[in-house]
Amino acid sequence: MTFVAKPKVRHPLLPVNEIGLTRRDYEGLVSTLCAGCGHDSVSAALVQACAELSIPPHQFAKVSGIGCSSKTPSYFLDKSHGFNSVHGRMPSVATGANLANRQLYCIGVSGDGDSASIGFGQFAHIVRRRVNMLYLVDNNGTYGLTKGQFSATNDKGSTSKKGVPNLYDPIDLVCIALQLGASFVARSFSGDKAQLVPLIKAGIMHHGFAFIDVISPCVAFNNHEGSTKSFDYVRKHSEHVVVADYIEEHEEITADYAPGTTEDVPMPDGSILRLSKLDKNFDVHDNVAALNYIQQRQEEGEVVTGLLYVDPEASDCHEVLHTASQPLNALGEADLCPGSETLEAINASFR
Amino acid sequence: MTTFNDFVIRFANVNGSGSASANGMFPKALFRMGIPVATRNIFPSNIQGLPTWFEVRVSERGYLGRREGVDIMVAMNAETYREDVEILKPGGYLLHDTSKPLPDSLKRPDIHEIGIPISRMLLSEFSDPKQRSLFKNVVYIGALAELLNIEFDVITSMVATQFKGKDALIQPNIHALEIGRQYARDYLPCPLPIQVRRSNAVGEKILIDGNTAAALGALYGGATICAWYPITPSTSLAEAFEKYALQYRVDPDGEERKFAFIQAEDELSAIGIVIGAAWNGARAFTATSGPGISLMTEFLGLAYFAEIPAVVFDVQRSGPSTGMPTRTQQGDLLAAAYASHGDTKHVLLFPSTPVECFDFGALALDLADRLQTPVIIMSDLDLGMNDCLSDPLVWDDARRYDRGKVLSADDLEKVEQFGRYLDVDGDGIGYRTYPGTHPEKGAFFTRGTSRDEFARYTESPEAYEQNMQRLLKKWATAATLIPQAEIDDSGQRAGILYYGTSMLPMREALDLLSDEGISLDTLRVRGFPFGEEVYEFIHRHEFVFVVDQNRDSQMKTLLVTEGALDPARLIPVIYYAGLSISADTIQSQVSGYFTMRKMPRLKEVKL
Numbered sequence: 035m036t037f038v039a040k041p042k043v044r045h046p047l048l049p050v051n052e053i054g055l056t057r058r059d060y061e062g063l064v065s066t067l068c069a070g071c072g073h074d075s076v077s078a079a080l081v082q083a084c085a086e087l088s089i090p091p092h093q094f095a096k097v098s099g100i101g102c103s104s105k106t107p108s109y110f111l112d113k114s115h116g117f118n119s120v121h122g123r124m125p126s127v128a129t130g131a132n133l134a135n136r137q138l139y140c141i142g143v144s145g146d147g148d149s150a151s152i153g154f155g156q157f158a159h160i161v162r163r164r165v166n167m168l169y170l171v172d173n174n175g176t177y178g179l180t181k182g183q184f185s186a187t188n189d190k191g192s193t194s195k196k197g198v199p200n201l202y203d204p205i206d207l208v209c210i211a212l213q214l215g216a217s218f219v220a221r222s223f224s225g226d227k228a229q230l231v232p233l234i235k236a237g238i239m240h241h242g243f244a245f246i247d248v249i250s251p252c253v254a255f256n257n258h259e260g261s262t263k264s265f266d267y268v269r270k271h272s273e274h275v276v277v278a279d280y281i282e283e284h285e286e287i288t289a290d291y292a293p294g295t296t297e298d299v300p301m302p303d304g305s306i307l308r309l310s311k312l313d314k315n316f317d318v319h320d321n322v323a324a325l326n327y328i329q330q331r332q333e334e335g336e337v338v339t340g341l342l343y344v345d346p347e348a349s350d351c352h353e354v355l356h357t358a359s360q361p362l363n364a365l366g367e368a369d370l371c372p373g374s375e376t377l378e379a380i381n382a383s384f385r
Numbered sequence: 386m387t388t389f390n391d392f393v394i395r396f397a398n399v400n401g402s403g404s405a406s407a408n409g410m411f412p413k414a415l416f417r418m419g420i421p422v423a424t425r426n427i428f429p430s431n432i433q434g435l436p437t438w439f440e441v442r443v444s445e446r447g448y449l450g451r452r453e454g455v456d457i458m459v460a461m462n463a464e465t466y467r468e469d470v471e472i473l474k475p476g477g478y479l480l481h482d483t484s485k486p487l488p489d490s491l492k493r494p495d496i497h498e499i500g501i502p503i504s505r506m507l508l509s510e511f512s513d514p515k516q517r518s519l520f521k522n523v524v525y526i527g528a529l530a531e532l533l534n535i536e537f538d539v540i541t542s543m544v545a546t547q548f549k550g551k552d553a554l555i556q557p558n559i560h561a562l563e564i565g566r567q568y569a570r571d572y573l574p575c576p577l578p579i580q581v582r583r584s585n586a587v588g589e590k591i592l593i594d595g596n597t598a599a600a601l602g603a604l605y606g607g608a609t610i611c612a613w614y615p616i617t618p619s620t621s622l623a624e625a626f627e628k629y630a631l632q633y634r635v636d637p638d639g640e641e642r643k644f645a646f647i648q649a650e651d652e653l654s655a656i657g658i659v660i661g662a663a664w665n666g667a668r669a670f671t672a673t674s675g676p677g678i679s680l681m682t683e684f685l686g687l688a689y690f691a692e693i694p695a696v697v698f699d700v701q702r703s704g705p706s707t708g709m710p711t712r713t714q715q716g717d718l719l720a721a722a723y724a725s726h727g728d729t730k731h732v733l734l735f736p737s738t739p740v741e742c743f744d745f746g747a748l749a750l751d752l753a754d755r756l757q758t759p760v761i762i763m764s765d766l767d768l769g770m771n772d773c774l775s776d777p778l779v780w781d782d783a784r785r786y787d788r789g790k791v792l793s794a795d796d797l798e799k800v801e802q803f804g805r806y807l808d809v810d811g812d813g814i815g816y817r818t819y820p821g822t823h824p825e826k827g828a829f830f831t832r833g834t835s836r837d838e839f840a841r842y843t844e845s846p847e848a849y850e851q852n853m854q855r856l857l858k859k860w861a862t863a864a865t866l867i868p869q870a871e872i873d874d875s876g877q878r879a880g881i882l883y884y885g886t887s888m889l890p891m892r893e894a895l896d897l898l899s900d901e902g903i904s905l906d907t908l909r910v911r912g913f914p915f916g917e918e919v920y921e922f923i924h925r926h927e928f929v930f931v932v933d934q935n936r937d938s939q940m941k942t943l944l945v946t947e948g949a950l951d952p953a954r955l956i957p958v959i960y961y962a963g964l965s966i967s968a969d970t971i972q973s974q975v976s977g978y979f980t981m982r983k984m985p986r987l988k989e990v991k992l
Contacts, residue, residue, distance in 0.1 A: 092821055092824045095821070114828055115828050115829065118831065130658035131820070134666055135820070137821070357642055362644070367786055374779070376633060380778070
């Protein structure tokens, strides 16, 4: 057997959230990924974020594709339904799931192979469709399960474990998401939980399509010198531009940044997203400028992280499609079937 | 000798010339006079400028299939003139525009020419060149009305309905009809020995295409999500769903739509959306054709193995590859039945009529939920895109949707142990839950990888094998739930087995064969997996003809494979060249087999 359930014994002093649950209630099975894998830190950040949001665990739907990243929905939220689907096709499954029940919180987890190669088309189109979900990519620049081939997000010149340089230019999913109209775009690092957890919380609560590209080093195949997706490289070269703090409605707002550099963005649920600019030239509401800035810094080998763009007034696919406020999966005959009398009128129109 | 209500007329036009709407008036007028008609649109994969044909079969006896040979040809396309003249039956009528003379090389002594100077007459009547061109088609309809005795007011009332809201167009159209009629009256031998007359053979029937009927089936069956990618000949199915959903699924107080209509980026996405939606408890479907089925196969395998409902309408066209995209075929049987890698099998339904498109459209949603698996409805271009004379569609208001085995929060409270893939009832079908049902119970992880009965990942050989065997048990359950074959068995020596649109010419083919002293028992397959009655029928007969509209006798392959039958007892009758199979084709192949085997043709010979 290759699954292991975690024992449900909890420390008596473990804090409980607003609905009386502890972090343990948001956990999943024991991970089968390599020891030290960045993805496990992302799963842990998801557990913490969901617990802190006090959303009942069963109100999430987890969807993924295929690959190491896509295994991770087993490792968080085991009280919610999960769907480990087909390689590169998580976006379509997530679209369907979200259309069927708009009240669930949808979390999609994908990888760089899943979203930037085989599923690049699906990634582009889910951004366009504005599905209300958190789309998270565990980005390690390599194919782990098939043992270390370069992926499409790997930087040109970045080397393999054997020292062979990558010959091709990378696809930056953050830039693609910005260009295609994602209303919440962030980049983070699996090694920076303090940055990642608030971003995940804000991404889950964001109304519209929220995308977080998490650089999540592969300890087995892409964590050596010469790689631009290693822990060391990212630590050395990441440039945090905007700190996002997710502040719940009742929480006291305490500012610890210089005046004039913070902005409070109201969220649909009444909470507040507090943005603190670390780079005063960066405008988090200008996706064109953000795109430009990220690409310029990338030319210099720097990785821009933090919240990169947010449109707090974004609409989602249900608003675009005018779907009923009641979940479509809850509608029955009375709502859906026009009845025999109408059918007679339809018949008459064909005479 | 004058014949009534029994001929084939073909209109040869250039596509994009406005001929479709004018030609459409012809069968509709006859239909409104109570005469059975069947239409066939033979069109190119092109927007403008290529040849297109529109064929109408008029048959008092209600033969709606294709018949070889054309009695009246309306030849309006110079490019195809030669073949259009050639295809006419001896004694047939050639209606053509004499504004330009017909070269002698195209003359045939054994046919009747009906010349009308259409373009010349329009020159003096309409100043707008676009109108001159468009009304050519209307003029010959007016002339045909006089030549064939079509009630003129039936046609004029149709013009009024067709252009309702564009009133300025009504008068010029009627005028063009009158020009044609007047010319026929003055110069042509009206009426021809081939004529129509009012009949009561139509009754309550309607004239509808299969795609529209299928879309209505999905609407009535409670589909809330349609995800699709445009592809001929299935496009009009998805578009009809949207049209009717906008009419009947929008809240009266406002904008709220009780459906979602998504044009996906490709067929992979379309089926992915359907599967995601169905996993989350909504009824969802997609409509596609052969190339789309090819793209969907990976997902179909996932849905089979992970046991998720999905409804797919496959409106088949000629393959392989892009094939002849605007021509009909039944070429996707094997691709659909076994779509995906590994041991997969899918439930198929074979509609033969618009009523079955409607019924199976709704039924497929029930079956997919009940069986927790994809259900593919195998229509084709002939049925999907042509107007067919059909019984009215019927819905029983007492009918309830069968959502299958789904546990609610209350159910879960009562269940001691929930295992998604536990075969609790012994029919191979487990119980499912929708996401978000219960805070503590019923959550499970759906995956395409092997798992145990509690949906936990495992590579245990025993668990894998047990799961695959349970899927076979479910397959056997499916065979008891799908529509049974339609059988007419009077104890003949041989039978004929057919499905889908091969039903249309079948009655005529059987009548033709009967005239030759050949009588066959019949079986119409309506679903896959095959029920016991199908195998029993084959075992009861010395040999059985199997009618397929594909090259490789795919239905025969399915029967032999699934029923472990002796292939020698199944005799292929095939046609796959792009038109629908004709009564003559069936007759000649069956009759040829009897001749070749020197078999007696007495009707009463029994085994």
